[in-house]
Amino acid sequence: MREAAFIKQNSAKWKSFENQDFLDPDLLADRFIQLTDDLSFARTFYPDSDNTLYLNALAARVHQAIYKNNRTRRNRFGQFWRYELPFLFWQHQKQLIFAFIIFTAGAAIGVLSAAFDDTFVRLILGDGYVNQTIANIKKGDPMAIYKQDGQTEMFLFITLNNIKVAFFAFVYGIFFSVGTFWILLSNGIMLGAFQYFFYKQGLLLPSVLTVWIHGTLEISAIVIAGCAGFVLGNSILFPKTYSRLDSFKRASRQGLKITVGLVPIFITAGFLESFVTRHTEMPLALSCFIILASLFFILLYFIYYPQALHAKNTHAQLSS
Known part of the structure; x- marks a missing residue:
């Protein structure tokens, strides 16, 4: 897939991620999975692209949102059973x-x-x-x-x-x-x-x-x-x-x-x-x-x- 087509296909989704306040933990976990998938694809086919850097930064932001209130092992354990495994x-x-x-x-x-x-x-x-x-x-x-x-x-x-x-x-x-x-x-x-x-x-x-x-x-x-x-x-x-x-x-x-x-x-x-x-x-x-x-x-x-x-x-x- 050409990079331009890849961006066109997913840009609206990324923009919604960027503007999301991430209040819903269910939605947050699902979107993090989607972002890491897109990031892996971009790293494979467009490793030197600015868009890959953008996705990396966006994924880091979502990752931080996931763990900023879940720093203890107990909360991480609960997150796995409540969201990660079911997804x-x-x-x-x-x-x-x-x-x-x-x-x-x-x-x-x-x-x-x-x-x-x-x-x-x-x-x-x-x-x-x-x-x-x-x-x-x-x-x-x-x-x-x-x-x-x-x-x-x-x-x-x-x-x-x-x-x-x-x-x-x-x-x-x-x-x-x-x-x-x-x-x-x-x-x-x-x-x-x-x-x-x-x-x-x-x-x-x-x-x-x-x-x-x-x-x-x-x-x-x-x-x-x-x-x-x-x-x-x-x-x-x-x-x-x-x-x-x-x-x-x-x-x-x-x-x-x-x-x-x-x-x-x-x-x-x-x-x-x-x-x-x-x-x-x-x-x-x-x-x-x-x-x-x-x-x-x-x-x-x-x-x-x-x-x-x-x-x-x-x-x-x-x-x-």
């Missing part, structure tokens, strides 16, 4: 939808494969797990595998393992998104085979009411980590107006923020699996409440809230 999910909602589709397709493959091949479940879940679960079913306690001793050790192991899976789902995006695709697909297949195994045993509902107490958060977080991986991989495949290196650096920062943002969810899921899921005798209403509350949180924070922030900022921009 990233709005920017990358297509990658999130794609990650969900891939995982769901994997689950469907797992169900169909287990239905047509009696050996598939053992291949995916392992003979040890299947044999132990069948033995537990005969004893009248099919979910006994979640009642192991050493709850604290179980919590630490599960949480760290889930964080590792999420990190790999993100980092493997560097292989042109193929690595992330495979992790989502394979985990989906595992889930589908797992649920069909209990269905075949006539225990689908008890398994759902037990496993999804922690699985709602755990599975959702893995899908979201897949979104981060696709952000990383797509930055190499489709750099748009950026150089591939700049696109990769930008996506690495964004994807890492998304992945780090999942850590509290994995901690909560690990706690539920280690200390709550084992109580299979809990009332049906309580199990349903935990599952539905977890689902509500995921939909609210990762889907609805980012869209609401964007809509609010769009309205503010039109009004300014």
